[in-house]
Amino acid sequence: MVERPLYQWSASEIARAVSAGERRAHDVVKAFLLRIDDQNPRLNALRAVYHETACDRARALDQRLASGESVGRLAGVPVAIKDNLCLRSDYGSGDESPTTACGSRMLAGYRSPYTATAVQRLLDEDAIVVGTANMDEFGMGSSGEHCHFGVTRNPHDEERVPGGSSSGCAAALASGMVALALGSDTGGSVRQPAALTGTVGFKPSYGRVSRWGLVAYASSLDCVGPMARTVEDVALALEVISGADALDSTCSTRRAGSVFDSIDLPLDGLRIGVPVQARDEANDPSVNAALDRAIDSFRSIGAEVIDVEFKHVHQSVPAYYIVAPAEASSNLARYDGVRYGHRTLIDRSSSIEDLMARSRSEGFGPEVQRRIMLGTHTLSSGYYDAYYSRAMKMRRLVQQEFATLFATDPGPGCHAVLMPTTTGPAFRIGEKMDDPALMYREDLYTVAANLAGLPAISVPAGHAELEGKRLPIGVQLIGPAFEDARLLRIARRLEVQLAG
C-alpha cells in the first residue's frame, strides 16, 4: 500500500505518530510548509506563514521527545488560526512576529500583547501554529471576499468562494496546508465555509469555549470553533480548548468532560428531527440530495428520523442581521484612531471628530461600514422597538422552538436536528457582492444555532456536479446546549456511515 503524503494525515493521526516517535514533528511541519508554499500563492488562504518559528518549535518538540519527556495531545499538529484570534507578538521574531488584523486595514500591523485562551490551549498541548488565516473583515461576510488582504479561493474550484468568514481556515484545510484550524462562528462562519470546502466545522455551545482573545464582532453570538477534516479531530480540538476561563465570565464552569475518547461510544435510541422547512425552495437539488443521504444513513444505523416543525427558520435571518450589526456597532466603536489600529493623517485644524470619522472610514471596508450603520440605525431612538427589541423577541422564539424539539414531554425528544448547512454549493466569486440582502440569505440555516446559543456542526455529505467540477455539500446537526460531546458522537456516526 502506498502511504498517503503527510499533508493528508488527520490531526489525531499526526499527534499519535509524533507522540509514539514514529514521525518527527519537524518532518511533519516541513511537509505542511512545502504544501503551503505550493498551494497558498493561488488560494490566498493564509495571510502570514511562520516558516522558521514553526520549524524551531517542531525541532524543540522532537528534542523533548528524544530526551524522554512527555508531550501534549496535539504534538506536532500544524494549525492555522483565524486572523481574529490573538497570537502574542513574540510567538515569532523579526518578520515572523505575528499580527492580528481581523482581515482589516484597521488592524493591519496590530501586534497583540496576549494570546487568545483557545489558541494558548492548543499551544500548551504542543500544536504548532504555522499560519494566520484570512477572513472576511471582522467576521462580516459569507464568502471570503470582504478581506483587506485579498480574496480567498475555493480549492475545489478557484473561480468560486470558499465561504466565510473563516474562509482561509477552510481553504487551508481543504488543500492540505494544515491539519487543524481554529475559526470563529457568529452566524455560521465556521460551518458554512466547512460545507463549501468539504471539511468539518463545529460551533460549540455559547459559553463552552472562552472568547478571551477573540476580537469581538457580536459578543452574544461569537464562538471560537474548531475546523478539521474529520469529526474526530474536531472532537480532539474541542476537548483541548473548552472549559472555564477566569478571563471570560461568559465561559461556562461546567466541566467539559471527555469528548475525544468517547467519540465512538454507542448511541442507543437515537432520534433525529428534520424540519419540514429544511427543504426550502431556495435549496439547490444537490442540497436536498445530501439531506436525503444523511437521513438514509441515520436510518441504516437504526436511528429514528422524524419530521418536525421549525416555523421561524426564515425569520431567524433578519433577526440575526438586526442583533449582530447592533452589537457590532457598539463593539467596533473602540476603533477610533486613538487607542488601536489605523489613524488618519491629521493637521492642526482637525477636530477629534474628524480624526475618528476619517480613521474609521479609511480603516473599515464597505461591508463593515454598512453593518455599523445598520446597527447604529436599529439601536437609535425611535427605531429600537421596531427592530432591535423585536429581533430579541424573535431570538427568544427561536430558542423556545429548539427547546420544544429537544424536550420529551411534551415534545418529540430529538437528540439532534438535521438541516442543510447552506442552500447550495460554493458560488462564483463576485456573484453576490452587489446585493447584501442576497448574500445575507446565504446564512438561512446557520444563524438559528447562534441566536439560541446551541452547538452545531457541518459534516460533508456529498457533492454537486457543476461545470465539470465536484463541489462539496454539507449537512448540519444542531444539538441541545452543552450536549456538545453527544452531538459530536452523532456527527461521527453520520460521517462514518456516509463514508461507507
Add this chain to the structure above:
Amino acid sequence: MARLARLMPTDEQVERYRRELGDVLAWASALKEVDAEGLRPMAAPADAESHPQVRLDPDVPGVMLDRSKIDGIGPMVDDGFFVVPKVFGDGGA
C-alpha cells in the same frame, strides 16, 4: 446616521448605503409579521433562564496587562498618553 456611527462616507457611498440599507431594513420588516406578544427579549444565551451554569463574576477591578505593553498598541502615544487633537474648541493637533 454616518455621523452617529463616526463614519465619513463620500456622496457616492451615501447613495449606495442608503439604497442597500433600505433593502435590508425592508427585508427585516418580515419580523413585524411574527406574533411576539408576551415574549421576553433575549439579549444573550448566557442569561439565567437559558443557561444557569454560566457564571456572573463580581465586578472587581484587577490588573490585566502590563501598561508598557499596551502603550505600544496605540497609533500615537507620548509619555504614556494617547495623543488626540484638542477635544474642546476649534480643533488643533
